[in-house]
Amino acid sequence: MRTWDEDQRALREGMERWCRDLAVTEHDAADSGFPWDAWKLIRSSGVLGLPFDPARGGAGVDLLTTMFVLEALGEGCRDGGLSFSVATSICSTGVPLQHFGTDEQKDRYLPGVCSGELIGAHAISEPDTGSDALSMRTTAVREGDHFVLNGAKSFVSNGPIADVVVVYARTRPEGGPIGITAFLVDTDTPGFSSGQPIKKMGLTSSPMSELYLDDCRVPADRVIGGVGRGFLLLEHVMKWEILCSFIINVGEMQHRFDRCLHQARTRTQFGRPIGSYQAISHKLVDMRIRLETARRWLYDTAERLVAGENVTMDVAIAKLLTSEANVASGLAAIQIFGGNGYMSEYGLDRELANAVGGTIYSGTTEIQYNRISSLLGL
Numbered sequence: 001m002r003t004w005d006e007d008q009r010a011l012r013e014g015m016e017r018w019c020r021d022l023a024v025t026e027h028d029a030a031d032s033g034f035p036w037d038a039w040k041l042i043r044s045s046g047v048l049g050l051p052f053d054p055a056r057g058g059a060g061v062d063l064l065t066t067m068f069v070l071e072a073l074g075e076g077c078r079d080g081g082l083s084f085s086v087a088t089s090i091c092s093t094g095v096p097l098q099h100f101g102t103d104e105q106k107d108r109y110l111p112g113v114c115s116g117e118l119i120g121a122h123a124i125s126e127p128d129t130g131s132d133a134l135s136m137r138t139t140a141v142r143e144g145d146h147f148v149l150n151g152a153k154s155f156v157s158n159g160p161i162a163d164v165v166v167v168y169a170r171t172r173p174e175g176g177p178i179g180i181t182a183f184l185v186d187t188d189t190p191g192f193s194s195g196q197p198i199k200k201m202g203l204t205s206s207p208m209s210e211l212y213l214d215d216c217r218v219p220a221d222r223v224i225g226g227v228g229r230g231f232l233l234l235e236h237v238m239k240w241e242i243l244c245s246f247i248i249n250v251g252e253m254q255h256r257f258d259r260c261l262h263q264a265r266t267r268t269q270f271g272r273p274i275g276s277y278q279a280i281s282h283k284l285v286d287m288r289i290r291l292e293t294a295r296r297w298l299y300d301t302a303e304r305l306v307a308g309e310n311v312t313m314d315v316a317i318a319k320l321l322t323s324e325a326n327v328a329s330g331l332a333a334i335q336i337f338g339g340n341g342y343m344s345e346y347g348l349d350r351e352l353a354n355a356v357g358g359t360i361y362s363g364t365t366e367i368q369y370n371r372i373s374s375l376l377g378l
Helices: 004-021 026-031 034-047 061-074 078-102 101-114 230-266 278-306 312-341 348-358 365-373
Strands: 120-123 139-143 146-157 163-171 178-187 192-193 208-219
Touching: 004 034, 004 061, 004 278, 004 365, 034 078, 034 163, 061 230, 078 101, 078 120, 078 146, 078 178, 078 230, 078 348, 101 163, 120 146, 139 348, 146 163, 146 178, 163 208, 163 230, 178 208, 178 230, 230 278, 230 312, 230 348, 278 312, 312 348, 312 365
Parallel strands: 120 163
Antiparallel strands: 139 146, 146 208, 163 178, 192 208
């Protein structure tokens, strides 16, 4: 049984208080684009700077404490797209800066990322290469004290609103992982442009777009972690992205479970609470088991990562398990609420659509199965 100290609980309770003001639904936010007013509340909450250097505006807390607070965000904020944009900015830009950036890079960008003045994103996937990151075609060619980037990136979360993007590009035509380098690119750099926001079925208030690099000249001192070390950086970032994004999903699953439990206890049919019927009670048992299993896998994996252990398989299992559990939870909730669950007014349709996204981003369910089987030597 994991225990949290007084300071950790105070941080979480602080996030819970902020969530009371984040009552806007994702549907409402999507009607007017990115929820900038809600982003102001997020900035004021301090959640964006949790794991970063206090000297640069962060709170300096560890990974598990960050996750503990982000779980509260998922439980209390009903705008799943906003929560997703929060995790994206923290993990895509702040994490690589904190762990691989130079002092100059940290001084330049981390204070803005921590305060939310700068919104971050990272550009990995391409039109012809989704999960197959090693096949990316975006190139970066050295010219004096600059690199010239050319290519296109797709499915970039926060793309239309980002101020700085970590772009992964190939600095060697061949060379596998050592041919990839990560660059900090300001979105006002000449040659950099963003496509129109892409409509999607879920996480609708978190904007997504394609990004284009046409002879985009980036100073050589914006390379993060060194030339040819981009894949190493990406592996580290993806561990954080999965742990932070999916612990938010656990918070959302907890809220959904509590709501369904209340429905089962208070909704009566044929003279009895619907929870007294085995068909409903067993759905709730399954929801609780999946919720607790996902929560434990994520926190246990984070503990092992902090301890310096190899968590490649653990992260894949945690991601696979949590994303599929979230979809199953969403489907069960709609059935428990019956006809009302199918009505958009209740918001369960949006939660289910959001959950489906989790089986795709950060490596699809199929990719996770392949990764786990490969690690088993199959």
